[in-house]
Amino acid sequence: MTAQATESAATAEQTAPVIELRDLHVHHRARTGKLFKPTTIRAVNGVDFTVRRGETVGIVGESGCGKSTLASVLVGLQEPTSGTRLFHGRELANRGAPRKEFGKAVSIVFQDPATALNPRMTVHDILTDPLQVHGIGTKESRTRTVYELLELVGLPRSAAEVSPTQISGGQRQRVAIARALALDPEVIVADEPTSALDVSVRAQVLNLLSDLKSRLNLGMVFISHDIQTVRYVSDRICVMNFGEIVEEGEAARVFDNPTNGYTRTLLGAAPSLLAAPTTSSEEA
C-alpha cells in the first residue's frame, strides 16, 4: 500500500461508524390499566443512529421517550425487536468472537453510581473485575491498570482500597467512569451520568467525560433529559420523542436554529445550564 493509500485507509477507519443502527425498533410487553391488559410499548420506533470515534452524540428527550431503551440496545444489554445493529459495518450476532469484541469495545456509565457499584467490593476489585472476566493481564498488571485508570479519572491511588460507600457521589461516578474505561473501549454510552449528582460536581464530571473523549479518541453517546447539558458536551444532537428521533444535527445548529417543533418546546422549557434542585454540596 502507498503512503497515501495507508493514510486514506486510516482516515476512513477514523470516520467509519463504530456502531450503526438502522430502522431499529424495540418493543416492551407490559400490563397496563385496571385490568392489567397486556400491551405493547413501542419504546424505540424506527431509529437510525451512528456513533464514530472522537465524537460525542447527545440524545435528548423527556422521560419515557425511549432513551434508556436505546442505550441498552447500543451496549448490547437488550436485543432489538427488529432492525439492524452494525458493529464496524457488520451485523452483530448474539454470540461468537465479534460479540466478545463488541463487549470490550462498548461500555456504559449509568445514572446512579450508588446503585451501579457493588458496595461490598473495593474500588480495586470493581476495576479489575472486567479485566478478570475477559482474562486480561496478571494480578500485578491488573493492579497497575487500576492505578492508571484512577489517574485517568482524577482519583488518588489510595481510592483503590476503599468501598464505594466511603467516597462522595462525584468520586463514585469517577470510579464508574474508570470501570467503563477498563477494557479500553471505543465507545462509551453515558446514560444521564450527572443527573444523580450534586449540582456542585456536575460540571466537573461533564468536563472529565469531554476530556477523556478527546484524550482517548472515544466515541461518546451522552444521554440526558436536559438539552442544556447535552449541548454543553455534544458535537451532534439527536432529539427523541415517543421513541423516534425527530431532529438530528450539529449541536450548535440544533440549539440555535431548531427545525422541529418538539425541539423548540424542549429549548423553551430548558432551565439554566446544569441547574437542578439540590440541598447539599460535596466534593467531586
Ligand SMILES: Nc1ncnc2c1ncn2[C@@H]1O[C@H](COP(=O)(O)OP(=O)(O)OP(=O)(O)O)[C@@H](O)[C@H]1O
Ligand atoms: N422493561 C420494561 N418493560 C416494560 N416497559 C418498559 C420497560 N423499560 C421501559 N419501558 C417503557 O418504555 C418506554 C421508554 O422507556 P425508557 O426508560 O427507555 O425511556 P427514557 O427516555 O429513558 O425515560 P427515563 O429517563 O424516565 O428513564 C416507557 O414508556 C417505559 O415505561
